[in-house]
Amino acid sequence: MMSTTVDIVPAPLRTVDQHRCAIGKLGITAKARSVPIGDAVGAVLAEDVVADRALPAFDNSAVDGFAVRAADVVGPERLPVRLLVSACSVAGRQPAPLHVRSGESVQVMTGAVVPLGADMVVPVEVTSGFVETFGVEEVTIHSVDSRSNVRSRASDFEVGDVAVRAGTVVTPAQVGVLAALGRTRVLVESAPVVAVLSTGSEIRAVGTELERGECHDVNSAMLVADLLRCGADVHLEPAVADDVNACRAALARCAEVADVIVTTGGISAGTEEVIRLALRGHDVEFVSVAVKPGKPQACGKVEGTPIVCLPGNPVSALVSYELFVRPVIVAASRNPQADRTMRTVRVDGETVPASPIPRVMLGVVDGESAAIIRSHSVGALAHANCVIVIPPSDGGLGPPGEYPAWMLDSVASTRRGTCI
Template identity: 85%
Template structure:
């Protein structure tokens, strides 16, 4: 696991203006461990291509699959894009919000999945594209997320042609959709609510599928 970004600092580090703690590594490593994986956590790297390549090489030596966060948007200075430019990694835009930019391929022969840097986008991308593969590979059915159908209370999102996965709070059969993408909102959520695409003709439905985030996982 590798987080990237010159603004990223380790947990417990005093922050200067413009810096933030590495929330992505904390939540993804914690869940991978709960799923039963042995995790190699590489210290976060700044926006330096050579440092990023060196960190990726250490990850490739230690792990069966590499997961990164940050540095994959469409800009010309995105560090993970630059570090993987000669590796044949596919950088794509996925039809889901949040979490549109994604990448996957191999680094030095080791499979790599690259997720966005925003913590909410990183978590949703991890839940969609990484976690199910890890759970299947570890053959740990206890770690599978519980799926439910919930009734949305309050204001629902407007119709959109692109499917969305949003934070939510489930209480019984009812759910409140959290419209914020902040870390604070993430701390309060206990589910991910899937908003299907709509052509706008009928408006959004009242019931949605939800992935519960408090599933009991094995502690191997």
């Protein structure tokens, strides 16, 4: 048994919105990561990609043909015209700069450097055709049009131009731009990494044989399943017993790898609440929130990493997660398709004891009507498909009544995170 005690100082109840605001101020975001450009497809750029070179890097031909001086060929009185073919420019091969003088041309291939002095490339299709002997043979040009067929240096990007902006969802087309600029890697927004930690000496990993007084780690399994569906990556830390040093070590491991830590259990007003004890001295605020279930809550930072601490009862943990954690993770994941569907449901024939604070209760929706699940045991999770918000009241809830609810089975997103 732990001999350490912790002082519990009563504080005014915090509203749900106030606690949401406190969690929002923690700055829960996903860190950008560097990936090979081929792996960036579908990801969101986390940086402006700035051209560090001109693109194209040189004047090049858009067609196969002959580089000429426009003054030698433009004008009907000049056509047809015969020009000496002085040399050939081939893409990727040009040992020395080529020049086009008046009365001459240079045979040029698509993508090859346009010789100095040339300001037009005449397509081979409107000429007498390519030659084999340079400096001797001539080409006859039959017609020209207004197009230069020259891709000018820096016509796509000058040095310093933003080629692809941050926030762009990368497609294979943008990968082509990155490759053209010589980029091999790029920063993209990643999924947030959420570390999940359950506490309690009675908690055992799912699948292990249980002794008397033990139970499986329901909370981790439940939260991890939905975090992955939100698009987050998850680090599942093995559950820790009610041992302060073991809990501190587990929290330190989580802080090293995660963008946010989510714990369950160990935050109530008892003398052996391990999360409370382990987080003494850290910038973590333990509060009572005006909501049932889920009154005890905590949030803050551990070694610079945001942490949100939820109650240990599975129903309380689920309701608290839905209220305080899930919206932040969906936002950090930039995955709005994972948002819950909100709707109004009609509750008939139910009574709920009066409460001066809101109640957030599991329910079962069938069509437009809903029934409240009163139990806070694990069995309640088997049938719940919604969470119903009951406002504070002086009397019981009586029929008929319409109340806001969010649907637990309403997620359209196909994005999934990974366990890391």
